[in-house]
Amino acid sequence: MAEHIERLRFAEWEGGISPFAVGSKKLGMWLFIVSDSLTFSGLLVGYSYVRIASERWPMPFELWPTIVMATLMTFCLLSSSLTMALAVRASSLGDRSRTVRFILLTMLGGILFILLHAKEWAGLIAEGVRMWENPWGVPLFGASFFTLTGLHMLHVASGVIYLGVIALGVSRGRFTHEDVEISGLYWHFVDLVWMFIFPLVYLLSVKMP
């Protein structure tokens, strides 16, 4: 019996700073990202499922304007990830005003993305695309397009507000470097989701000659 107990005594954590060297808030954000990515996975799998199950999925997107505009949106979002990374770096160096400036640039990228996206939605709606019908065939085209991009846009919009709170807090010296880094994690995640939506929803629906 004593041996049995001896065997249990391996890899003892002796206390002190967090055992896995990751702060609780950061770990919490990572866990949220894992969970939220599964919500998006569920939607993307559902979209792929109905797309494959449909006989002729519409492929209406022209290179101009849709794909070019979507590429521009992607560019906005990717650049905002770069500025976010720079904000995290600036905050690690303790440069508060640079941190705030880079966060504001990041928010600008996000807002541009939302504006371009809203313009695209408006255009599609003008062409007659609805949740239940569209001019090109299978009604689920519009349903899955608006659902996926809508939920993603909601995440971008929440992210912009979140970053605004962080920027305000940093400028007043209330938030630490870790808080900035965590908001960065969220922002990069929202970007990453777009990097799945862009090819699956846009590039796979380009009009074939």
Added chain:
Amino acid sequence: MTQAVATHEAPKSFIRRYIFSTDHKVIGLQYLFLAMAAVTIGIVLSIYMRLRLAWPTERWPLLAKLFPQAMAGGTISPEFYLSLVTMHGTIMVFFVLTTAPLGGFGNYFLPIQVGAHDMAFPVLNMLSFWVTLAGFLVLLAAFFVSGGAPISGWTAYAPLSAVGEIAGPGLGMGQNLWIVSIALFCIASLLGALNFITTTLNLRTKGMSMTRLPLTVWAWFTTAVLALLAFPVLLAGGILLLLDRVAGTSFFVPAGLIVSDKILPHKGGSPLLWQHLFWFFGHPEVYIAILPGMGITSHVLSTFARKPIFGYRAMVAAIFAIGLLGFLVWGHHMFVSGMSPYSAIAFSLLTLSIGVPSAIKTFNWLATLYKAQIRFTVPMLFALGFVSIFVTGGLSGIILGQTSLDIPMHDTYFVVAHFHLIMGVAAIFGIFAGTYYWFPKMFGRMMNDALGKLHFWLTFIGIYAIFIPMHILGIAGHPRRYAETAGFDFLAPLQPIHVFITIAALVTAAAQVLFFFNFFWSIWKGRRAEINPWRATTLEWTIPSPPPHDNFGPQAPVVHHGPYEYSVPGAAEDYILQTAPPTAMKS
């Protein structure tokens, strides 16, 4: 980061202290009381169903007082019966089996057992409870809206759940409320899971290595991982289902569907997609309900066998294996759905392989009991009952996991008997074991022993009297979800079994009054409990009963021992507290 939750004074105002509290112990009790309210409603609903099945033509004017519209004339219509099925299932699965063992005991005891002052995110923890409560109230509201509660079952299969009121009563506003309620529950679960995982990894006290965690903590931790990964997929499915209903999409409704002689405008969706999304969540959900019960059982068996749990690491590995396999077997709910038979083979093999970790756990429990000086306390009886019911319910799982046997058994009472035993009753026995075991710690008083034993025996025998005959109904081919048993020749000879089951159910339900009486009576009148009445080893037994607001006071405990050091040769007593100085274990 251990300093993130500093020691703090208890808030003074009543509202901050007991209502909108961030104290994990208060939140745990809030969850437990919510589950008690929910289980009472769930049992009442099941009694309505049992009465309808046993005496189909009888009128129940007294019972109709609760549902004056749905039960006009004092009878339960087939549609209302299906509403009862839906609400009983949803309330029990979400607001009892998920809420009590994880939200209740997990919240109360996980931080204490790892030696923390509170959860990692106390405010999220509070939010998690209030969102759960909101979800519960939204669900109950479904009874009172026009059309009543939905009739599509706790699985809300599309297209029935997706096409709206045209397909039956309760599928209008009732179904919308059901979806909103479940979505709220998903969000609450996410908040809870974040807390459980982060607290387990980051807030352990000095010396509390992962291999010194009690098995209860391992079970809650794994359950939280399952909840973190399963609920978001249900949320995705719920979003799509709600859009189908309110935004005119047709993700789950096929083209050309005719309901009540009308062709629906929906085009081009797949009802199977809902089943995939639902069961990708639904199967792990079964383990979310049962794993904490396994943890509590291991914990209680070791305590009252006065022996270390047999094969601690195998137990941890088995918990993880069950959790992992739980994500790979959702297809076994869909053998008759028209899914490819080749994928059915894969799902079937994976399903049967869950038998391996389950057997590891069972044999380890038996080995823990082998040659032990067992103390038959009430929590021990319920833990032993858990093992018994887990084996009985698990064996019928091996039958249903095989495609060839599932096809004739599918949608019969055999399935009802199987999942009630393994998921419902086994988990409930885990909850009972936990309640009797931790009651002295939570309320500082002991529950009455004689009443507890009477409650155990009536419940244990009652449960088998209810569910063993249900297997027979199923083998005889009795379909589930039928309200009408009188109109079919092949069901007529089975009617006496229904009567027997209903009587057994009434007796078993009445026995629960003993539990509720014992519970509330003991809160005020029970014998005062010492700090460590069971002579157990884990950290909750080193602090006063009930524990103070900050659990351990300013000094965090230091752990020197594993969680199950019972009857160590050469030790002064037959148990060694985890905080005992290291010399105490030298023989």
